[in-house]
Amino acid sequence: MKNKSVIVIGAGVAGIEAASNIADQGYSVTLIEKKDVLGGNLTNYAKLFPNFADADEVKNNLINNLSTKKVEILKNNDITKLFFENDKWHAVNSQNQTYSADVALLTTGFTVFDAKRKEELGYGIYDNVITSLEFESMYKTGKITTKQGNIPKRIAFLNCVGSRDEKVGNHYCSRVCCINAVKQATEFKTLYPESEAYCFYMDIRMAGQFYEELYRKSQEENNVIYIRGRISEAAATIDNRIQIKTEDTLTGLPLKMTVDLLVLMVGMEASEATSNLSKQNEINGEYGFAKSLGLHGNDNKTTKKGLFLAGSCKRPLNIPEAIADARAAALQITQYLNNLQ
Ligand code: SF4
Numbered sequence: 001m002k003n004k005s006v007i008v009i010g011a012g013v014a015g016i017e018a019a020s021n022i023a024d025q026g027y028s029v030t031l032i033e034k035k036d037v038l039g040g041n042l043t044n045y046a047k048l049f050p051n052f053a054d055a056d057e058v059k060n061n062l063i064n065n066l067s068t069k070k071v072e073i074l075k076n077n078d079i080t081k082l083f084f085e086n087d088k089w090h091a092v093n094s095q096n097q098t099y100s101a102d103v104a105l106l107t108t109g110f111t112v113f114d115a116k117r118k119e120e121l122g123y124g125i126y127d128n129v130i131t132s133l134e135f136e137s138m139y140k141t142g143k144i145t146t147k148q149g150n151i152p153k154r155i156a157f158l159n160c161v162g163s164r165d166e167k168v169g170n171h172y173c174s175r176v177c178c179i180n181a182v183k184q185a186t187e188f189k190t191l192y193p194e195s196e197a198y199c200f201y202m203d204i205r206m207a208g209q210f211y212e213e214l215y216r217k218s219q220e221e222n223n224v225i226y227i228r229g230r231i232s233e234a235a236a237t238i239d240n241r242i243q244i245k246t247e248d249t250l251t252g253l254p255l256k257m258t259v260d261l262l263v264l265m266v267g268m269e270a271s272e273a274t275s276n277l278s279k280q281n282e283i284n285g286e287y288g289f290a291k292s293l294g295l296h297g298n299d300n301k302t303t304k305k306g307l308f309l310a311g312s313c314k315r316p317l318n319i320p321e322a323i324a325d326a327r328a329a330a331l332q333i334t335q336y337l338n339n340l341q
Pocket residue numbers: 159160161163164172173174175176177178179203204205265267
């Protein structure tokens with residue numbers, strides 16, 4: 001074991017993968033996680049786009065690989081302070097315990113947008129307005145039902161909830177929710193081919209390998225119907241259905257529809273730890289995300305010596321991107337540590 005150490009804060013996809021790769025190079029690694037489980041946001045998913053890979057399998061592969069490495073794993077450990085002093089980085093948890101190392105890697109990731117902030121969509125008010133995460137948990141059980149236990153005859157997915165939205169102050173695109181809506185609509189129609197599935201979108205952004213193919217397939221084989229328009233209002237009917245209002249912006253016509261279940265495709269926001277710890281170290285970028293030294297070639301470094309970033313603490317990334325970014329961060333960190341020897 002080399003005589004230098006790294007603390008990795010956050011054991012989601014990026015944290016696990018980076019910790020494994022840094023340990024491979026013989027450095028002492030401590031992986032610190034706020035929750036009592038590893039895997040971060042990946043634990044919330046059943047299947048992953050675009051190929052319906054089993055999310056638990058992907059997560060377990062990462063964790064099993066980690067378990068073969070010499071990495072100290074600390075769970076239930078909420079890091080609230082991070083600072084540099086006497087040539088070391090110090091991470092302090094909510095119980096005031098301090099962990100110190102030569103390098104700190106932030107992998108504190110994202111949280112999902114709180115759909116209650118879009119009051120007009122009725123989340124938290126009407127039973128049958130749910131989020132894409134809740135759809136995912138329900139899908140894990142093998143069926144999708146309304147709160148009353150019925151199979152929806154008609155379902156609607158609404159894109160861009162909490163992203164590209166001036167009113168909530170998030171101008172950015174979360175990048176993953178378009179394809180996630182396509183995936184979930186396809187899953188729904190595969191379970192219930194007789195039911196109807198509608199996706200309401202502003203633009204369909206299919207910028208990933210095999211995304212466009214899945215989008216086409218969802219229309220041609222699963223009969224998912226896409227309507228260009230943003231739902232302006234949702235209200236419950238007397239029989240617990242949801243009436244939605246929008247304008248079909250391709251035809252210019254107003255549209256009212258009643259659905260059994262409305263799924264809000266919630267976007268990605270910086271997690272609390274991401275915004276707090278990056279602010280404390282003056283590496284906070286826009287919207288609470290952490291800011292790297294430079295997008296082109298220095299995306300894992302920061303302006304602070306020995307403080308690195310990986311994954312969705314910088315911006316919304318999908319899982320393959322987070323894994324690749326974690327490996328890049330591990331390489332940058334080992335190069336940095338080699339030069340300290
Ligand atoms: S990925 Fe699609 S749904 Fe998500 S914010 Fe971007 S345009 Fe909206």
